[in-house]
Amino acid sequence: MAEPTLFVEVHILQSVPPSNINRDDSGTPKQALYGGARRARVSSQAWKRATRIEFAKAEEPTDRATRTKRIAALLSQRLAAPADNAGAGLDTAQADRLANALLEPLGIKKSTKKEEQSAYLLFFGKPQLDALIALLGGRAPELAALADKELEEEIKKLPVVSALSTGHPAEVALFGRMVADLKDLNVDAAVQVAHALSTHAVRTEFDYFTAVDDENTNDSGAGMIGTVEFNSSTLYRYAVLGAHQLRKNLTSAEATREAVVRFVDAFTRSMPTGHQNAFAHRTLPHLVLVTVRTDQPVNLVSAFEEPVTGNQGLATSSALALAEELRTVGNTWGSTPVRTLATYALETGKLMDSFGPSLPFPTLLNEVSELVGGWLTDASIPAQTAASDAAAEAGKR
Template sequence: MPQPTLFVEVHVLQSLPPSNANRDDSGTPKQALYGGARRARVSSQAWKRATRTEFAKAVEPADRATRTKRIASLLAERLTRPAAEGGAGLETAQADRLTAALLEPLGITKSSKKEEQSAYLLFFGKRQLDEIVKLLNGRAAELAALPDGELKAQVAKLPVVATLTKGHPAEVALFGRMVADLPSLNVDAAVQVAHALSTHAVRTEFDYYTAVDDENTEDHGAGMIGTIEFNSSTLYRYAVLGVHQLRDNLTSAEAARETTVRFVDAFTRSMPTGHMNSFAHRTLPHLVLLTLRTDQPVNLVSAYEEPVAGAAGLAAESAVRLADELRSVAETWGAEPARTLAAYSIEADKVTEVFGPSVTFPELLDSLGELVGKWLAEGRIAKADA
């Protein structure tokens, strides 16, 4: 019998003023051709990074995840800490040698080089490194003194790889991990994030700027000149979280419920920081729509296949288009969400008719937590009260 599934979809409409939040290799704001029109685009990678950063603000440093090529350096540093601080009290050379042996099953080695790095970025929890140190059971100095062959044989008995396959922090459980050379370390992501697209056509503009040399009193010329490309846009942002996958990754229903709510909060509030100091483009959304589905996710970007061309602002028309698309998908495909929650500041009858009355964002998160908790406990989502 198929296992029940629950998808929490986050649809966001958000306007950015002149900005260059996510640029390509030439410095141009990222764009995409959609519906025959050039659109502003913010890549899914950029917004996932921003979401992870926002999510981590509410996590204790020791419980956070990190994505790095420097796992060997981090583990060796722990081995040099005093035992009272959770380390092994080894000298640097001993720690480097033991680290190399411990990480050999991962295809990662650390020599005496100052900045030895692995060939790939590894996403893991900081507490998972602490668990690897605990595997040594106070024998770190003894093991580090063994000849190479004996050290390798002894370390091979320790479940280092298995330690990295359990106890995942929420960030790894949400965004997953891919290690092509060691599939046993892979973690299926519970979250998918779409590239954000403007609901309308955009045109790139150029900011010509000058900088004055404060100490130059000899002439009135600029000390530096340059240009920054930018655009402004109303973006449709979309992400979907599989609660069932998140529960499996975390192995705790309560942790899955809490992480779901925190993810929606972080994704909604997050903002890529490209050229942030130049444009101060951090805004909050016009509309946050949550749709809970038990069959499959549905990205509603088709609402904007024909670009919005508002003469007096774009947000209200974009919200009406989104409402029309949600209703159209439900009527055409029979794909009506199990529940719909929305927080918005747009006054439009169609929006209220389709999404229901607006609630405050904190109320939206509270309602989401209750619904997800009920599904995790009972495997079903009750219909909204008439």
Template structure:
């Protein structure tokens, strides 16, 4: 029997003014050729980072994840804390030594350039570090006093890998983790994010700017001269959340429901911050469309394979194109979403027919909350019935 699946797809149309939110190594706004036309592009990595930052605004710091090369330093800091504050009360030198020993089973080696950093980034929860300290069961000082060989032997008896393989924070459950040297630590991502593309062709422009030296009264020349590249665009953004995978990663239905809703909220409101102070480009979407499927995700970027020309406005035409594409996919493939929820400002009978009536964004999130909650309840009932049938 195939495992039940539920995909929540997020389709967003959002217009950015002159901006450079995600640049390449030469400072040029990232681009891609699609449908034979050059498009503005914002990488999936940039928008995932922005989404994580937005998500974190509503999560207690202790429940957050961090991606860092400084796991040994963070663990040593916890070991050096007083016992009353959840630490082990070790002197700094002993804390550093014990932290290194605890992390040795993970294959974490020091960076060749910086002794206080590991060779690669590791994505983990702050609570998982606290769990490592609890593994010691108050024996931290005793372990730290052992010779190297005995310390390694005793630490090898602890479930270090298991501790970092369970109790994942929501951010790790959403975006996953890959550790090539230790597959046991891998976490399959429940979210996939596409590179955002402009629905139309774009051209990079240059802002020539000068800065005045306020204390220079001798001449009228500029204190500094420079240029910055930019473009403006209406972007199609797409992400898909596998609720079933999120449930597996978190192991808790209630937390899965909350995390699914928070992710959609954070993804819709997020914005990469490249040159934010220069362009103040933060906007909100024209359209947030959720399509819920139980078979497979469908990215609708093909709606813009032929670039939008903007005869009646780029945003409006982009919304209409998306409605046409969603309808065409359903009619051609027989691939209709289980449910469609949308928040939009564009008017039109066709749009309402395909997307349904526009909901205020908080109401859209409430509807998603109820939908995911019901699916998880049904899943639990089905699992219970299957278990009972197998026991007969």
């Protein structure tokens, strides 16, 4: 019998003002050709990192995940910390040697340029370093005093790989990890994030700027001149979270439910930070649509294969196109979400026909929590709650 699946999809329409939130190697805002038109693009990597940073704000710093080449240095710092601070109290040289020995079973290659760093970024939870130290059972000083060969033999007896293969923080469980050198460390991601695309065609513009030298009183010339490229756009953003995969990664049903809700919140509120001081571009969405499916994910970007046009704003037209695409997919393919939840501030009854009534965003998150919690308990989708029923009734009035 096939394992039951639950896909929680987040569709967002969001307008950003003149900005350059994700640029290429030449400083130009990233773009893509879609539907024969040049679109603004924000890479999935940029928005995943922004989401991860937003998600981590609710975590204690010591409980967060980190992606770094400096795992050996972090482990060494813990081994050198006093015993009453969860460390081993080793001196720096001993801590460095023992840290490298502990990481040897992971097969993590060192950088050819910087010996103290690994060859690639490794994503792990900071508490997992404490789990590595716990494997030593208080024997750190004893092990650090052993000769190289004896130390290697003792470390081989410890379940080092297991310590980094279990107890994943939510961030690793959500976004996954790939380690080419040791597949046992791989974690299948529970989240997929699409490149954000503008619903309409865009043109890149240039801002010519000058900076004045405040201490220059002798002439009227600028102290610095330059240009920065920018565009403005209404973006369609999409992410899908497999609650079934997240449950595997986290093992705890309660942790899974909480992580799903926090991901929806973090993805909605996050914003990449490119040129943020120059443009102050942080906005909130026009529309957040959560669709829940049990068969397969469906990215609704085809709604904008024909670019949206208009000179009186693009948000409403984009939302109507998205609503029509949701209906079309359901009618054509029979792929209809088992639940649809939405938050929007656009005045049109056609949206309610497709998305249901607009819920205050905190209420939407509560609905997602109830839904995922019910599915984790008995693999069924709970009926609409009183809150959503009330919102529906208010919408009719």
